[in-house]
Amino acid sequence: MNTETTVQFVISPSTTPTPHDQITASIANPVFGRVFTDHMATVRWTNTLGWHDAKIEARRPFQIDPACAVLHYAQEIFEGMKAYRGEDGSISLFRPFENARRFRASAARMSMAELPEALFVGAVDALVKVDQDWVPGGDGSLYLRPFMFASESFLGVRSSNEYVFCVIASPVGPYFKAGKSAVTVWVSDQYTRAAPGGTGAAKCGGNYAASLIAQTEAAAKGCDQVVFLDAAEHKWIEELGGMNVFFVMDDGSLRTPPLSGTILPGITRASIIDLARQEGITVSEEPYAFETWQADAISGRVKEAFACGTAAVVTAIGEVRHAAGEFKIGHGGEGPVTQRIRTTLTGIQRGKIADPFGWSHHVA
Numbered sequence: 001m002n003t004e005t006t007v008q009f010v011i012s013p014s015t016t017p018t019p020h021d022q023i024t025a026s027i028a029n030p031v032f033g034r035v036f037t038d039h040m041a042t043v044r045w046t047n048t049l050g051w052h053d054a055k056i057e058a059r060r061p062f063q064i065d066p067a068c069a070v071l072h073y074a075q076e077i078f079e080g081m082k083a084y085r086g087e088d089g090s091i092s093l094f095r096p097f098e099n100a101r102r103f104r105a106s107a108a109r110m111s112m113a114e115l116p117e118a119l120f121v122g123a124v125d126a127l128v129k130v131d132q133d134w135v136p137g138g139d140g141s142l143y144l145r146p147f148m149f150a151s152e153s154f155l156g157v158r159s160s161n162e163y164v165f166c167v168i169a170s171p172v173g174p175y176f177k178a179g180k181s182a183v184t185v186w187v188s189d190q191y192t193r194a195a196p197g198g199t200g201a202a203k204c205g206g207n208y209a210a211s212l213i214a215q216t217e218a219a220a221k222g223c224d225q226v227v228f229l230d231a232a233e234h235k236w237i238e239e240l241g242g243m244n245v246f247f248v249m250d251d252g253s254l255r256t257p258p259l260s261g262t263i264l265p266g267i268t269r270a271s272i273i274d275l276a277r278q279e280g281i282t283v284s285e286e287p288y289a290f291e292t293w294q295a296d297a298i299s300g301r302v303k304e305a306f307a308c309g310t311a312a313v314v315t316a317i318g319e320v321r322h323a324a325g326e327f328k329i330g331h332g333g334e335g336p337v338t339q340r341i342r343t344t345l346t347g348i349q350r351g352k353i354a355d356p357f358g359w360s361h362h363v364a
């Protein structure tokens with residue numbers, strides 16, 4: 001049986017790599033999540049062998065049995081992270097051990113095998129190195145999608161005895177349409193994302209499956225994203241479908257809902273809190289009622305609001321729509337505090353400004 005430190009990645013480069021001019025063309029203006037690099041990383045787990053068979057190989061389809069457990073009971077978790085190219089051409093990741101730690105926590109919640117953190121980061125590092133030509137410069141980045149699914153062929157309802165961990169990579173540009181300075185959000189009055197005791201704090205595919213109907217409703221209302229309220233009282237702001245949310249108050253403080261177990265603990269969220277506190281800005285992690293948000297936006301007590309996450313980084317919320325009406329935040333565009341936080345965070349991620357917390361992880 002392999003222990004965590006002895007697993008080595010066997011690298012079998014693709015025999016049909018994408019020609020260099022084609023890579024240059026496809027990373028110049030990528031659509032989110034449609035173009036993929038040449039390789040993938042995989043590691044397997046079985047209850048008898050533990051973690052084994054770590055490899056980097058040409059990206060290819062999985063062959064799975066129709067009885068494969070994930071297809072029936074949705075034991076699946078994932079992560080989202082990015083590799084950035086600095087102005088000197090070097091490539092780095094942002095706090096990858098935080099993703100590795102969260103991945104373990106998600107696995108524990110979903111009753112799946114826990115991948116050692118060093119193996120998680122080792123897989124991501126190895127894949128980025130092999131596919132480093134795919135990391136765009138400028139505003140782009142290489143989005144990395146580590147994920148794991150139950151791969152045992154068995155229809156009994158219990159946790160699987162076999163898992164496949166995999167990392168794929170996709171060059172990306174901005175998540176929201178270029179030139180859009182703020183998004184419009186829909187506050188779902190009918191659907192909730194997570195309940196106390198449920199899986200809200202785990203990054204599992206099932207949470208997204210359950211949120212898509214609300215996202216469809218939001219799109220029908222002309223909105224970009226959904227804001228979910230708590231399941232128990234339908235009163236407190238929790239988060240967006242895939243992003244955490246912050247409010248900028250008129251006294252300069254920041255406010256964000258607390259990690260109550262029903263919110264995904266975002267690494268972007270945690271980083272913004274650390275950066276703000278370091279600058280002497282007060283950050284309160286207190287429950288915030290939707291009705292109060294509306295009253296505060298109208299009175300001017302809330303100056304700005306923004307969503308944050310790896311994919312969309314920091315995105316201003318300009319307008320809020322709900323069943324009983326709509327309201328604007330500030331002047332409806334990106335405010336100065338949101339802009340400054342975005343510039344600082346992306347500056348650290350891309351090595352343009354000092355990294356006071358040592359968050360950047362050098363890959364190549």
Ligand SMILES: *Cc1c(COP(=O)(O)O)cnc(C)c1O
Nearest residue numbers: 242243244264266267268309310
């Ligand atoms: C991934 C995710 C976030 C953001 O997490 P980051 O680590 O900042 O990328 C927020 N909410 C949900 C539901 C998520 O899945």
